[in-house]
Every structure is written in C-alpha cells, then in structure tokens.
Amino acid sequence: MKKHTSCDMQSCLMCQLALKEWKPAIDAHKKNFKAKKGEQIITEGEPVHGVYFVTSGNVKVHKKWGDKELILRFANQGKIFGHRGLGSKSSVYPISATALEETTICFIDLEFFMATLKVNHDLAFNLMMFYADELQESEKRMRNLALMSVKSRLAVALLNLKAQFGVDVNGSIDVDMSRQDLAAYSGATYETVFRTMNDIMQENLITLNGKRICIVNEEGLTHLTSE
Incomplete structure (x- = not known):
C-alpha cells in the first residue's frame, strides 16, 4: 500500500x-x-x-x-x-x-x-x-x-450500479467494471452473464460503449426484475 x-x-x-x-x-x-x-x-x-x-x-x-x-x-x-x-x-x-x-x-x-x-x-x-x-x-x-433467473439478477445488478454511480457524459453507467466482476455481482458465471448480456442487447435494453454499459430502456430492464 x-x-x-x-x-x-x-x-x-x-x-x-x-x-x-x-x-x-x-x-x-x-x-x-x-x-x-x-x-x-x-x-x-x-x-x-x-x-x-x-x-x-x-x-x-x-x-x-x-x-x-x-x-x-x-x-x-x-x-x-x-x-x-x-x-x-x-x-x-x-x-x-x-x-x-x-x-x-x-x-x-x-x-x-x-x-x-x-x-x-x-x-x-x-x-x-x-x-x-x-x-x-x-x-x-x-x-x-434463490428465486430469480440470471437475466433478472443481471437487470437488478445494472439498475443498482446506475443508482450508485450515476451516468457519464455519454449516458453510460459511470464505472469501469470487468465482465467477471459483473458476473460476481450478479451471482452467476462469466459465460452465463456473457450470453445474457447479448440477449439483453438484442432486446434493445442496453448498449455497450467500450467497457461501459448504457441502459437505453430502463422501463424494460425494470420489467425483467419482476419476471
């Protein structure tokens, strides 16, 4: 240190x-x-x-x-x-x-x-x-x-990150985080989170800006948390 x-x-x-x-x-x-x-x-x-x-x-x-x-x-x-x-x-x-x-x-x-x-x-x-x-x-x-799917847990994780860190000038969540850490925060494996991220992107709920994630449809992502 x-x-x-x-x-x-x-x-x-x-x-x-x-x-x-x-x-x-x-x-x-x-x-x-x-x-x-x-x-x-x-x-x-x-x-x-x-x-x-x-x-x-x-x-x-x-x-x-x-x-x-x-x-x-x-x-x-x-x-x-x-x-x-x-x-x-x-x-x-x-x-x-x-x-x-x-x-x-x-x-x-x-x-x-x-x-x-x-x-x-x-x-x-x-x-x-x-x-x-x-x-x-x-x-x-x-x-x-115990009860949520990985997709729902990932949605919760992304919404929590946005609430804690806010967004940068490009509208992305204002924190640089590895996919491995995002998986650990979601309580899932890296491979599962990688696939689920692609699914959520195809549904036009999020986009990627380099290493950062932009939530483009917060209402849709919130809906996933109740599934």
Missing part, C-alpha cells in the same frame, strides 16, 4: 457526523494510503484491525461463494467498508475488499473507532441505520439468488 496524506476531513460518513471537537482526534489517528487497481485491502478470515473509508475511487466488497466469488456491494467516495468485522463476537473479517481502480483510503484502527462511536451519538445512530439497511439488502440478495 502506498502512503498518501490527502484527506479533506469532511467527505466520509465519520467526518460528516462526528462532533467538531472530535475532529482533531480523528486527524491524529487516521492513516491515509493509496491502493493500486486490483490490490486486496482486506482478506476474508484475517483478524479485524479497523475500518476503512473511501476518499476517492472504488472498492468491491466480496466473499467466497462455493468455488466462486460473490460481490456483495461496492464502496465508492465517502463509503465505509470493513465494518462487517465489528461486534463483540467477531475476531475476523467475514469479507474481502479489493480496489477496482487506484483508490485513496482512510484507515481507522478498531480501538479508536469504537471510542468514536461512544462519543459521537449521531455517527453511532447513522451507522446503526446503515447496518439495518444493509441487512435488508443482504436478505433481498439471498432471495434473489
């Missing part, structure tokens, strides 16, 4: 919600660094040592799923990851995290982060609500994996 000191002390969830008087303590304890594209920041099963916030860039949060990889979510600017390792009974991270592009990250060690939660009640409350939302999404995800 390449050390990097750039941090505006206001972009991430912690800095936005922490008391003004607590920010000097955050500034003293935070450790900023840059992760290269493809660099693994957290490895599933390693001891918990703290939490991370994305200053810029994009991180995939993933875990082993049989002999495959399942991407649970993406963390971009301001988002937290590594928090799934928190808890009185937790001792290891249940997930891995890997930079999808060069990413600037802020690391907060576990002891200081727990002290921060005890002092900053707004942060603790918002983190609790974040956990609740994430649990609902996880339950929905497991249901989709």
